[in-house]
Amino acid sequence: MPLYRRLLAFLRPHWWRLVGNVVCNVIGTALDGAAFILLIPFLNTLLGADQVVPGGMGWLSRLMNALVLPFIVAGDKRSSLLGVIGVMLVLVVIKNVFLWMGGQIGASLQERLTRDLRDTVFHHMQRLPLGWFSRTKTGQIMARILTDTEQAKAILAEVFARSVMNLSQIIVTIVILVRISPRLALISLVIAPLITAVIQPILRTLRTGHRTLRNEYGEITSVLQEVISGVRLVKSFQGEPYEDKRFSAASGNYTRGMIRITRLSLLSGPLTEILGTVVAMMVLWFGAELVFSKHMEGGTLLTFMTLVMRLLPPLKQLSQAPTTGQQSLAAAERLFEVLDQPTEAQTDHGTRDVAGFTGALAFEQVSFSYGDEPVLQDISLTARRGEVVALVGSSGAGKSTLVDLIPRFIEPTNGRITLDGIDTRELTLPSLRALTGIVSQDTVLFNDTVRANIAYGAAGRYTEAQVEAAARAANAHAFIEALPDGYNTVLGERGTRLSGGQRQRIAIARALLTDPPILILDEATSALDTESERLVQDAIDRLLAGRTVFVIAHRLSTIANASQILVLDKGAVIERGTHPELLALGGAYARLAGLQRAEP
Numbered sequence: 001m002p003l004y005r006r007l008l009a010f011l012r013p014h015w016w017r018l019v020g021n022v023v024c025n026v027i028g029t030a031l032d033g034a035a036f037i038l039l040i041p042f043l044n045t046l047l048g049a050d051q052v053v054p055g056g057m058g059w060l061s062r063l064m065n066a067l068v069l070p071f072i073v074a075g076d077k078r079s080s081l082l083g084v085i086g087v088m089l090v091l092v093v094i095k096n097v098f099l100w101m102g103g104q105i106g107a108s109l110q111e112r113l114t115r116d117l118r119d120t121v122f123h124h125m126q127r128l129p130l131g132w133f134s135r136t137k138t139g140q141i142m143a144r145i146l147t148d149t150e151q152a153k154a155i156l157a158e159v160f161a162r163s164v165m166n167l168s169q170i171i172v173t174i175v176i177l178v179r180i181s182p183r184l185a186l187i188s189l190v191i192a193p194l195i196t197a198v199i200q201p202i203l204r205t206l207r208t209g210h211r212t213l214r215n216e217y218g219e220i221t222s223v224l225q226e227v228i229s230g231v232r233l234v235k236s237f238q239g240e241p242y243e244d245k246r247f248s249a250a251s252g253n254y255t256r257g258m259i260r261i262t263r264l265s266l267l268s269g270p271l272t273e274i275l276g277t278v279v280a281m282m283v284l285w286f287g288a289e290l291v292f293s294k295h296m297e298g299g300t301l302l303t304f305m306t307l308v309m310r311l312l313p314p315l316k317q318l319s320q321a322p323t324t325g326q327q328s329l330a331a332a333e334r335l336f337e338v339l340d341q342p343t344e345a346q347t348d349h350g351t352r353d354v355a356g357f358t359g360a361l362a363f364e365q366v367s368f369s370y371g372d373e374p375v376l377q378d379i380s381l382t383a384r385r386g387e388v389v390a391l392v393g394s395s396g397a398g399k400s401t402l403v404d405l406i407p408r409f410i411e412p413t414n415g416r417i418t419l420d421g422i423d424t425r426e427l428t429l430p431s432l433r434a435l436t437g438i439v440s441q442d443t444v445l446f447n448d449t450v451r452a453n454i455a456y457g458a459a460g461r462y463t464e465a466q467v468e469a470a471a472r473a474a475n476a477h478a479f480i481e482a483l484p485d486g487y488n489t490v491l492g493e494r495g496t497r498l499s500g501g502q503r504q505r506i507a508i509a510r511a512l513l514t515d516p517p518i519l520i521l522d523e524a525t526s527a528l529d530t531e532s533e534r535l536v537q538d539a540i541d542r543l544l545a546g547r548t549v550f551v552i553a554h555r556l557s558t559i560a561n562a563s564q565i566l567v568l569d570k571g572a573v574i575e576r577g578t579h580p581e582l583l584a585l586g587g588a589y590a591r592l593a594g595l596q597r598a599e600p
Contacts, residue, residue: 007155007332010116017109024102025165031095033172034063035088036307040180041068042084043299045077054297060179102165110153117149121335127343130409139222140215144334147217151331166314173311180304181296184283188308209261213330216254223247261327273312280308344429352422353431356517359420360384361406361548366415368401368571375401376571379415381564385517388549390559392589393568399552402568403520406550407436437511440522443503450480451487454509462513474509475535476502501535519549556593565589 011018041053041064053064071083122145133141177185227243284305290296361383368376376398383389391399404410405417408424417424424432445453454470455462467487471477479502483489491497491506498506511519553559560579567575567582567589575587582589 003329003332003336004155006336007152010113010120013116014109014112017105017112021102021106021109022164024098024105026168028095028098028102029165029168029172031091031098032169033176034067035091035095036310037064037176037303038068038084038088038091039303039306040064040297040300041072042081042088043302044297045072045080045084046299051297054300057179060176114149114153117152117335118145121145121149121338124339124341124343127345128338128341129344129347130404132341137218137222139220139225140218141338142225143218143221144338147221148331148334152328152335155325155328155332163318166318169314170311170318173307173314177304177307177311180300180307181287181290184287184290184304187283187286188279188311209257209264209330213254213257213261215334216250216257219250220247220254223250277312280305280312283308348429350424350426350428350432352426352428354419354422354427354435355431356435357420358385361518362418363402363405364416364418366405366412366417368398368405368410369413374571376405379573381566381573381576383548383550383563385548386546387563388551388559388561390551390553390562390565391568392553392556392559392565392592397568398571399568400522401571403522403550403552406518406520407433407438434514435516436518436520437514437516438520438522439504439507439511441504443500443507445491445498445503445506447490447492449485449488449490450483450506453491453506454513456510458514467509467513470509470513471506473512474505475538476505476509479505505535517547519547521549521551521553556589556596 037060044051044054053061053068057064067087068084071080071087073079073083125141125145174185174189177188223243223246227247287296287301287304291298291301363379363381366376366379367374379402381389391402393399401410405412406424408429411425419427419432419435446456451464451467454467464487468477471480471487479498480487480489483497489497551559551562556579559565562579564576565579565582566573567587569588575582575585575589577585583593584590
């Protein structure tokens with residue numbers, strides 16, 4: 001029940017659409033019932049019964065009299081039949097107008113609910129800690145935002161609205177049946193508890209099955225995303241057969257799960273129809289006895305049977321609603337798994353804003369672990385304003401983890417990091433991250449203009465002159481001007497229209513536009529050719545003044561002028577000093593420098 005209540009919170013802003021949908025459907029259903037009871041005077045007129053409108057039905061008899069009595073012509077069956085048919089047609093037209101209006105309002109409700117669910121999950125997802133993204137596959141995230149929101153809307157809009165329509169049709173029909181013949185109506189109503197008893201065992205297994213199915217779909221999306229993003233690697237290593245097997249395995253698991261769930265869910269419809277038909281035959285038999293004994297007119301029995309048979313489709317759809325509901329609830333559970341994850345703002349206990357720093361950024365015996373796996377151990381360092389701190393070590397030594405601690409993408413397991421003597425955990429995340437610019441080897445550019453990419457996230461904050469100044473400082477202005485539309489050129493997905501060096505200079509311009517006092521260059525030049533590296537390094541060298549810079553680089557030539565160099569191995573600092581000091585020490589750094597000098 002709490003899950004239903006949480007979903008209903010998304011429905012509240014659109015309550016008037018829901019009410020409009022329900023009202024239109026109820027009116028349409030009532031008009032539908034009114035049209036069908038006119039079969040009684042129609043058939044009685046056709047069969048020559050003594051009374052066109054039978055008495056003894058209370059308000060139902062009065063309603064039929066009000067609708068058709070003005071059109072009954074004594075002694076003229078054809079004119080009377082045409083009059084009844086005309087009234088029925090008018091009622092059907094008006095009914096369908098209301099149903100069309102209800103459908104339009106319902107469609108609008110569904111799409112707005114889907115939008116709200118999708119936007120809410122995306123908004124929350126962006127604010128989750130970096131660790132959550134490390135633990136969750138990209139395909140699973142995409143499946144939850146795009147597919148699960150579509151599934152979850154059904155319980156709020158489609159199932160609810162359709163169930164209201166079906167329920168109103170059932171209620172209207174039952175009221176009419178009871179008014180026509182209470183005894184036959186009692187026999188007809190046996191169907192409801194029978195259907196409920198039969199489908200309950202089916203429903204108990206559907207929800208778990210649908211949840212598993214959504215996870216299988218997420219696996220398909222994950223494989224697809226990995227192959228598309230790594231298509232060059234797949235092709236270069238001729239990995240197509242391997243990826244075929246991976247995708248086919250994920251696709252096969254999903255297909256088998258879908259077949260199992262579909263086989264089970266489709267049982268409710270046939271079972272409902274069989275039970276309904278059995279009950280209808282019982283009604284027909286007992287009704288025939290009433291006609292033979294002169295307690296009911298033949299036209300009334302035929303109308304009663306028609307209404308009973310028309311009761312079966314809404315009962316059948318209503319019985320299937322829980323099946324669809326289980327699928328929607330399974331998707332909703334996956335959505336709320338994301339929404340229940342605490343955001344960075346919720347776990348951030350910092351209360352102090354900071355506009356800059358003048359002293360130093362210090363690590364004080366900092367350790368970090370992923371679960372039980374230690375990544376950094378007892379790191380201590382002090383980076384004063386304007387200094388360049390270089391981090392050197394093999395892959396997995398902890399270099400990227402160390403710099404991720406500075407903007408608090410992750411939090412230290414032990415120790416603390418201070419900015420001008422203040423623990424960074426006491427600072428608010430927005431103010432701390434405003435002090436940090438990041439340029440990495442895996443440069444992220446968006447399918448937008450050059451100008452929008454440089455001024456990412458704050459397009460209205462900077463003038464064109466400021467954007468161009470940042471591009472010049474990053475040695476990017478010349479090649480940007482050579483693009484077809486200059487700064488208004490759309491770069492394509494991930495900046496595919498640019499070379500690696502050009503993409504990196506755009507990223508440097510982006511970081512420098514914000515003028516951060518702390519700059520993190522994570523593998524910033526390791527993937528570039530000599531000329532591109534020279535241009536990037538020139539941009540970095542000119543802009544180091546007054547900034548504290550953390551550099552991760554495999555090419556030691558790019559960090560020869562660093563204020564201090566830390567050599568990391570297995571998460572610990574094994575050497576530290578300047579370039580000349582570490583060469584003189586003759587340790588790991590000197591061996592690495594010797595190996596790089598020996599490279600052709």
